[in-house]
């Protein structure tokens with residue numbers, strides 16, 4: 271008795287409340303500030319806001335566009351997983367993923383895509399020919415979400431899916 | 446005779462060379478700096494890098510990820526068109542697009558999407574419930590590109606398209 275609410279003893283509660291501010295939830299811009307300050311990009315540029323939005327969209331089950339404490343903790347677990355994954359494929363330790371490394375990352379993660387699709391992905395996510403961590407994250411999360419959407423609909427495992435227009439837009443515009 | 450190359454007399458040539466720098470082409474980050482400085486966002490935040498990449502991807506026919514002078518001029522024509530379009534739908538002159546305005550913009554532009562898809566779009570592109578110009582641009586260009594991809598494949602006008610996995614990823618990851 272006389273104990274504090276369970277969250278108060280959680281080591282992440284302090285950071286969460288500091289980042290969340292008055293409304294007690296973390297939105298994409300608050301997350302961006304936090305990830306920029308913690309040096310997660312590996313460069314001096316701000317952490318991509320777009321990546322923050324995509325990450326929140328993936329975890330935001332109650333559809334508010336913001337994260338409560340549990341979603342925030344899940345996100346940090348996922349983020350650390352992706353950081354490990356990124357370092358695993360950054361063979362030359364350049365701090366960025368180059369085309370050859372990206373090709374290997376994508377196929378090791380189990381995606382079967384053509385060189386043309388790989389080329390389109392490199393073009394979309396590179397800065398000066400290299401992919402930085404925040405863009406890598408956006409790219410991987412998007413590829414995963416799109417592949418999941420596709421597989422859920424490909425119930426006959428035929429490698430092809432018929433989309434109605436509205437369903438296609440919903441799948442592709444939401445992330 | 447004794448004339449200058451045609452581009453030298455073009456009023457936009459000076460800005461282009463200043464922005465393009467040494468390599469004579471404008472990449473996404475150079476475009477971002479230029480659009481941020483020219484106050485195109487309507488706010489004090491940097492113009493979205495993601496939007497710059499999407500715009501370049503749309504115009505970049507030679508697939509270099511950068512723009513030459515002609516592509517750069519086309520982009521400014523398109524950008525001014527979108528600014529007009531944005532102001533047209535910003536009925537209350539708030540400088541941002543609110544959900545009601547977005548719903549009208551999307552249907553006036555001829556897209557037929559469900560309230561669920563509209564809701565997903567608002568969630569993805571809003572900041573504090575409003576859509577700023579740079580995010581509006583990314584959203585509209587993406588919606589247009591995805592709709593075009595869909596229609597090109599819907600040759601029988603059935604409102605449904607069968608995608609192979611690789612084609613689906615190529616269509617959706619490139620922008």
Ligand SMILES: [Ca+2]
Nearest residue numbers: 360364366367
């Ligand atoms: Ca590397």
Ligand SMILES: [Ca+2]
Nearest residue numbers: 465468470471
């Ligand atoms: Ca340049």
Ligand SMILES: [Ca+2]
Nearest residue numbers: 535539541543
């Ligand atoms: Ca408005």
